[in-house]
Amino acid sequence: MPTLYGVSASPFVRKVRIVLAEKGIAYEHDPVIPVNVSAEYKKISPLGKIPAYKDGDRALADSSVICAYLERAHPQPALYPSDPYEYARALWFEEYGDTALLNVFGPKIFFQRVVQPRFFSQPCDEAIVQKAVAEDLPPLFDYLEGEVGEGGVIAGTRFSIGDIGLATQFINLRFAGFGVDAKRWPKLARYVDHVRARPSIKAIIDEEAPLLGA
Ligand SMILES: N[C@@H](CCC(=O)N[C@@H](CS)C(=O)NCC(=O)O)C(=O)O
Known part of the structure; x- marks a missing residue:
């Protein structure tokens, strides 16, 4: 199961959570607080920010990047207009x-x-x-x-x-x-x-x- 990293109070983390919910994707949620993050976390999120997302051995950072990935990986329902x-x-x-x-x-x-x-x-x-x-x-x-x-x-x-x-x-x-x-x-x-x-x-x-x- 993929993992989403970051506390939900972050509007960027919440953005990804809404996309995951809309697409019905099950995930684990690790509520990382972006203060003094570990070297391990920086391997997933090089800037040390939240959110980050891990899908098997694929790691992604940045809410817009993660949402764009989810749209390609799980096209339905579409969350980006076709026009x-x-x-x-x-x-x-x-x-x-x-x-x-x-x-x-x-x-x-x-x-x-x-x-x-x-x-x-x-x-x-x-x-x-x-x-x-x-x-x-x-x-x-x-x-x-x-x-x-x-x-x-x-x-x-x-x-x-x-x-x-x-x-x-x-x-x-x-x-x-x-x-x-x-x-x-x-x-x-x-x-x-x-x-x-x-x-x-x-x-x-x-x-x-x-x-x-x-
Ligand atoms: N452009 C990034 C912004 C992420 C961002 O700024 N997250 C804040 C929390 S709301 C953060 O991690 N701040 C800690 C820091 O900047 O070191 C995204 O869309 O994911």
């Missing part, structure tokens, strides 16, 4: 989640509100959180409000890696106590609720809630 433009858009929104959303939701909000107090016994710096919520979130949400369609998916006509890349970031935002104001961003709020309710995603949220939730 070239929609395929590229799905990759774009995965990237947007991994970078633009992560840079704000991660260190400025989730890390402060959840990781610092719960895992490092350090207080949350609420000024950093409030500044990010007031100044950094609105432009991100404005952009996504203009991009989400009415079909509940971000690219093409089916659920894809683009939705997964966004969803995993919004899950951490919610664990940190923030959602999308439906009065200001109605389409985005509806979209996020819809994606969170998807069975593969809801199951992971329910599993993580005792550790990460309010």
